[in-house]
Amino acid sequence: MTTIDPVIDPTSDYDIFDPQYLLDPFPTIEQIRQSSCPVAHTERWGGSWMPTRYADIVAVAQEHDVFTSRQILVTGPPDGQEPEGAYAGVAAPPISSDPPEHHWHRRLILPFFAPQAVAKYEHITRDLCNELIDRFIDNGEADSAADYAQQIPVRVIATMLGVPTDMSDTFTGWVRGVREAGLVDQEVRVAARGNILGFFFEQVADRQANPREDDLITTLLNSEIDGQKVPVEYVMGVCNLMLVAGVDTTWSSIGASLWHLAQHPEHRQQLRDDPELWPAAVEELLRAYAPVTMARIVDRDIDFQGCPMKAGDRVLMSFPAANRDPEQFENPNEVIFDREHNRHVAFGAGIHRCAGSNLARLELRVALQTWLERIPEFELADPSTVTWAGGQVRGTRIAKVKF
Amino acid sequence: MKVTLDYDACHGHQSCAIAAPEVFGADDIGNAVILVEGEIPAELEAKTRRAVGNCPEHALTIED
Ligand code: HEM
Numbered sequence: 001m002t003t004i005d006p007v008i009d010p011t012s013d014y015d016i017f018d019p020q021y022l023l024d025p026f027p028t029i030e031q032i033r034q035s036s037c038p039v040a041h042t043e044r045w046g047g048s049w050m051p052t053r054y055a056d057i058v059a060v061a062q063e064h065d066v067f068t069s070r071q072i073l074v075t076g077p078p079d080g081q082e083p084e085g086a087y088a089g090v091a092a093p094p095i096s097s098d099p100p101e102h103h104w105h106r107r108l109i110l111p112f113f114a115p116q117a118v119a120k121y122e123h124i125t126r127d128l129c130n131e132l133i134d135r136f137i138d139n140g141e142a143d144s145a146a147d148y149a150q151q152i153p154v155r156v157i158a159t160m161l162g163v164p165t166d167m168s169d170t171f172t173g174w175v176r177g178v179r180e181a182g183l184v185d186q187e188v189r190v191a192a193r194g195n196i197l198g199f200f201f202e203q204v205a206d207r208q209a210n211p212r213e214d215d216l217i218t219t220l221l222n223s224e225i226d227g228q229k230v231p232v233e234y235v236m237g238v239c240n241l242m243l244v245a246g247v248d249t250t251w252s253s254i255g256a257s258l259w260h261l262a263q264h265p266e267h268r269q270q271l272r273d274d275p276e277l278w279p280a281a282v283e284e285l286l287r288a289y290a291p292v293t294m295a296r297i298v299d300r301d302i303d304f305q306g307c308p309m310k311a312g313d314r315v316l317m318s319f320p321a322a323n324r325d326p327e328q329f330e331n332p333n334e335v336i337f338d339r340e341h342n343r344h345v346a347f348g349a350g351i352h353r354c355a356g357s358n359l360a361r362l363e364l365r366v367a368l369q370t371w372l373e374r375i376p377e378f379e380l381a382d383p384s385t386v387t388w389a390g391g392q393v394r395g396t397r398i399a400k401v402k403f
Numbered sequence: 404m405k406v407t408l409d410y411d412a413c414h415g416h417q418s419c420a421i422a423a424p425e426v427f428g429a430d431d432i433g434n435a436v437i438l439v440e441g442e443i444p445a446e447l448e449a450k451t452r453r454a455v456g457n458c459p460e461h462a463l464t465i466e467d
Pocket residue numbers: 061069072094095096106157241242243245246247249250253290291292294295319346347348349351352353354355356357359360361
């Protein structure tokens with residue numbers, strides 16, 4: 001177990017793994033935002049800066065020439081150097097790429113994720129949600145995080161990648177290795193990364209030997225850039241990213257939304273009375289419970305909002321913090337489905353805007369709709385036993401409900 | 404009322420199409436397309452304003 005020294009002043013010593021921060025980061029964020037320096041700093045976990053205002057966070061995301069994606073994890077080696085090893089040359093394009101390569105790294109995958117392209121996954125997502133609910137509906141209780149939310153996105157991504165969905169538990173273990181335990185223990189992260197890349201190395205070799213029709217990995221392997229086939233490392237890197245970026249993010253957001261709905265019967269009623277509210281409701285839940293915090297590495301010494309940032313420093317982009325800034329959102333801590341304007345940045349901003357956002361929204365809407373159809377009334381079994389993961393991706397991990 | 408899109412600023416959030424699907428759609432890479440040519444019909448004005456106010460990249464502008 002990692003022990004965390006108590007935090008006295010979060011403006012100069014915040015800790016994103018502090019138990020109180022994991023449970024509810026928003027009071028700390030508000031305290032920093034109201035302080036004389038709304039860009040906090042810490043020496044913990046390798047050191048980082050943390051802006052807390054919407055405008056500053058969006059600026060970091062949009063100014064990609066100053067704030068580079070050499071490293072996007074919130075802890076770990078700031079230069080992004082992976083240890084030597086079999087897959088040392090494989091990154092996670094396009095999330096780990098900077099311009100000019102970022103452009104084609106992203107361009108090649110975007111068509112798979114356009115709204116019209118992801119619509120075909122609605123049906124399998126709904127069937128999957130129904131199957132999961134069948135398993136526990138007669139028990140009168142379930143873990144809305146572990147038995148439901150956690151089970152959905154991993155299977156959708158496996159389907160999209162054309163890899164065995166019955167390996168879902170293994171995939172989930174690897175993703176948690178990279179993004180939960182691995183953030184505070186580099187050995188765990190490197191091992192999980194090795195498992196993921198070893199798996200995709202075999203998948204890629206299989207598609208090279210046996211190309212498939214209408215298959216994402218085959219299509220990527222055959223794509224060309226400037227008349228040349230793309231490198232195999234690129235294809236492995238994209239698969240790596242899709243697994244890691246598409247699983248715990250979406251599961252955290254489904255989980256946190258169910259946790260909210262469990263405590264707000266009036267919001268469940270609102271959705272029953274006015275089904276047209278669904279798209280706006282999904283956006284509002286994404287705003288209020290934005291799961292993802294990303295990092296950037298400063299390219300050159302600059303002064304940012306009065307803070308002397310040095311080349312190589314890490315800057316956190318807490319999209320949860322941006323989405324609760326009262327300067328941008330009226331009553332930011334309230335969930336208001338029919339908010340007039342909602343410029344939320346749960347999916348980031350600028351050139352790295354989440355490529356999977358249309359798929360994520362579809363999964364979130366279908367998972368919540370199916371749950372509410374089958375289990376219209378439910379509540380937390382015991383609020384004190386709910387656990388949250390945080391750091392890079394925030395969401396419920398255990399959240400038992402009764403119905 | 405008319406609406407214009409700065410395609411270079413658009414990064415495909417699709418927040419516009421979610422708020423006003425009659426007015427905004429997506430191209431093959433998921434960036435915005437404006438579906439209405441010329442004047443926005445009066446009954447879609449409110450929705451269109453909402454869509455413009457939801458774009459995180461400020462890529463849409465209203466011309467009254
Ligand atoms: C609610 C669920 C999700 C949230 C909140 C989320 C959030 C984000 C954020 C904030 C970024 C920006 C990263 C940065 O600026 O460095 C991002 C990038 C990305 N996400 Fe998601 N994501 C979600 C689901 C998904 C899904 C389902 C996929 C599908 C595989 C996906 C694939 C990607 C990819 C490929 C990128 C990199 C885009 C680029 O760098 O150009 N995400 N995501």
